[in-house]
Amino acid sequence: MCKICKKNLEISDHESRPIFPFTAIVGQEEMKFSLILNVIDPKIGGVMIMGDRGTGKSTAVRALVDLLPEISVVADDPFYSDPNDPESMSDYVREKVQKNEPLIIKKKKIAMVDLPLGATEDRVCGTIDLEKALTEGIKAFEPGLLAQANRGILYVDEVNLLDDHLVDVLLDAAASGWNTVEREGISLSHPSRFILIGSGNPEEGELRPQLLDRFGLHAQIGTVQEAPLRVQIVEQRAGFDQAPLLFRQKYQNQQTQLAQLLLAAREHLHKVQIDSKLRIQISQVCATLNIDGLRGDIVTNRAAKALAAFESRTQVTPQDILRVGPLCLRHRLRKDPLETIDSGEKVRAAFEKILN
Incomplete structure (x- = not known):
C-alpha cells in the first residue's frame, strides 16, 4: 500500500468528515x-x-x-453493556458473568x-x-x-x-x-x-x-435578530465551509477545556447536595402550576444538581433552580390546544414568588 493511501486511511472520522465545533456556535x-x-x-x-x-x-x-x-463497554457485546452495572447488562454479558467468564473491557466514546x-x-x-x-x-x-x-x-x-x-x-x-x-x-x-x-x-x-x-x-x-450577530454567524459558517480543518483547529483549546469541564462535572455530580427546603419549594411550584405527575419535580432536582456540578459546586442554590426551572416545566403546563408553549415567564414568576 502506498504511503499516501495509508495516511488517508489513518485520518480520523472528525478529520475526514469535520464537524462544526460546539464552542464556535x-x-x-x-x-x-x-x-x-x-x-x-x-x-x-x-x-x-x-x-x-x-x-x-x-x-x-x-x-x-x-x-x-469515553465510557467502559464490554468489547464483544453489540449493546455496549456497562461491565460495572449488572442491572443494565444484556443477557449475553449476564450469562458470561454468571459463568465467571472473563469480560474483555474497552473504552468507547x-x-x-x-x-x-x-x-x-x-x-x-x-x-x-x-x-x-x-x-x-x-x-x-x-x-x-x-x-x-x-x-x-x-x-x-x-x-x-x-x-x-x-x-x-x-x-x-x-x-x-x-x-x-x-x-x-x-x-x-x-x-x-x-x-x-x-x-x-x-x-x-x-x-x-x-x-x-x-x-x-x-x-x-429563535432567529437571531441583531445584525452584528447575524454577520458573525455568516462569517463563522463561511470560514468553516472554506477550510473546516483549519477552522476546527482555532477552537481546539476551547473544545478541550469544555470537554474536560463536562467530564469533571460527571464525576463530581454524586457529591452535589440539594437542601430539603429547596426540594419542598420545587414541589410547591409544580403543585401551584398544576403540573401532572412527578416528572417535573424529578427533572428540576436533577437539572439543578447538574448545573451546580458544572460550576464545581457541591450545593444547589436558589439561583440554580431559577435558571433550570423554565426549561424543566414550561412544556408540562396544562394549556389550551390552540395555545403555544409558554416562553418560561409563567414558570419563572412562580419560582421567584416561592423561592423569595
Whole structure:
C-alpha cells in the first residue's frame, strides 16, 4: 500500500468528515445549556429543541459529539453493556458473568445515533432471524438503532413529523430502558438507555403531550435578530465551509477545556447536595402550576444538581433552580390546544414568588 493511501486511511472520522465545533456556535445559549446539562446527567431525560428553520438545531446536536466522554463497554457485546452495572447488562454479558467468564473491557466514546423519519420499525427495534431460531433454536438478533443508541444519544430531527407508531416505540424504550422485540412467539429484550434529543419547527405542528412529557428539558430558540450577530454567524459558517480543518483547529483549546469541564462535572455530580427546603419549594411550584405527575419535580432536582456540578459546586442554590426551572416545566403546563408553549415567564414568576 502506498504511503499516501495509508495516511488517508489513518485520518480520523472528525478529520475526514469535520464537524462544526460546539464552542464556535454563536448565540442559542438556551439550547447549548440544555445539551450540556444532559451530557452531565443523562438521567435528566433528554431535550426537545423547538425553533425556526435554519437556527442551528441540527448543527448544535451533531457538534455535541466532540464533547462526549469515553465510557467502559464490554468489547464483544453489540449493546455496549456497562461491565460495572449488572442491572443494565444484556443477557449475553449476564450469562458470561454468571459463568465467571472473563469480560474483555474497552473504552468507547459515547455514540450519537440519528433516527431518520423514514425508518421502519425493524430498523429501529431490530429483527430476529426466524429461520435460524426455528431450525437451530438460536435467538439470532440483528440489532437496530435502539441497540446502537444504548448508553448514548438518540437524535430525532423533525420529531414532530415522526410516525405515531414509532413515537410509541420510542416512548416505551425511553420509559423502561429496555427494548423488547417479539416475532412469531419469539421474544428478545436488550438494554436501551439513551438520551433522547429531538428537534423540530413549531410551524409544522406540535408534539403530543405524552411525548413532550418524556423530554426532560424543552429549549426554545429563535432567529437571531441583531445584525452584528447575524454577520458573525455568516462569517463563522463561511470560514468553516472554506477550510473546516483549519477552522476546527482555532477552537481546539476551547473544545478541550469544555470537554474536560463536562467530564469533571460527571464525576463530581454524586457529591452535589440539594437542601430539603429547596426540594419542598420545587414541589410547591409544580403543585401551584398544576403540573401532572412527578416528572417535573424529578427533572428540576436533577437539572439543578447538574448545573451546580458544572460550576464545581457541591450545593444547589436558589439561583440554580431559577435558571433550570423554565426549561424543566414550561412544556408540562396544562394549556389550551390552540395555545403555544409558554416562553418560561409563567414558570419563572412562580419560582421567584416561592423561592423569595
